[in-house]
Amino acid sequence: MFEQFSHSNFHSICDKLAAGDPDLALIIQNHGYPPLWSRPNSFETLVHIILEQQVSLASALSALNKLRERVQEITPARVLLLTDEEFKACYCSRQKTAYIKYLAEAIISGQIDLEAMEQMPDDVIRTKLTALKGIGNWTVDVYLMFVLQHTDVFPIGDLAAVNALKRVKNLQKDILKEDLLAVTEQWKPYRTVAAMLLWHYYLSQRAPVPTKPSRKV
Template structure:
């Protein structure tokens, strides 16, 4: 059965990780505990995550707010009534218009049931989500970590998490994906919480931020 974290056990998990890893302990000692970032399990949340793919954080949030302003409530049915021109007026690119419509259709048809996903293991959720046009592993990771709060995910496709890991562990820039994942295995079964500590470091340590690709920055807006 997959492990989850919540407000009641979050700091205890942070402490358990810190007791086994001096680098994570240093993050807590220097910057405190990371916030427990979370999002509701809704269609709007998945649209928001899609908007955040490979763009500035401000533009993703601006598009989401514009869409909400235009249709009041972001639901699959309301989204499917919009024309491409109306999406464009809400700052959606052509690709993300397609992705959002496809997601809305999948939910209305029953291909994806967000409530049912809450009961499934990681890989089944990932398989269902990535079967949809425009949803890849990064989006699935964000959903698993911040919406469903599954405890053992390391988002290898997230630039902020990877860069923070390299800095905290003093790893060379050319460290491979496989080598990075091997390093994170020591944090199982709580790799999500370890990732939150890394994002907390990334946001807190001066002069180490990048303008795109940081999940915590996206979640925190």
């Protein structure tokens, strides 16, 4: 079964990780605890995550806000009424327009039930969501971490988290993905919170500090 984190246990999990890893302890010592990034379990949130694929957070948010202006409330039924030209006017690429439509249709048909996913383990959620065109492992990782707040997910496809891991652990730039994942094994069952510490470190190296993790893939 999956474990979740919340405001009530987030700092204690950070402390557990710090007690077992001096590099993570140093992040907290130098930069404090990371924010507990979270998002509601909604169609709009998944649309937002799709829009964030391979672009800056600012660009994705701009597109999301344009969609909000166009339909008032981002629901499956409402976005399916939009033409491709209207999506384009909302800064949505042809590919992402298709992905959003696939997701909307899957929710309307009952193929995807977001509320039911709150009781499902990671592997079942990953299988269901990645069956949809345009939703890959990174998108599922973000959903599991920020929306469902499952504790043991490391987003190996996220550039910011991976680059921070390499810096904090002084790893070779060309280290294999499998070897990176092996490094994260020491943080089980709290790899999500470890990743948040790494994002916190990554963002703290930059000024001004954004409000969310950096570009992801």
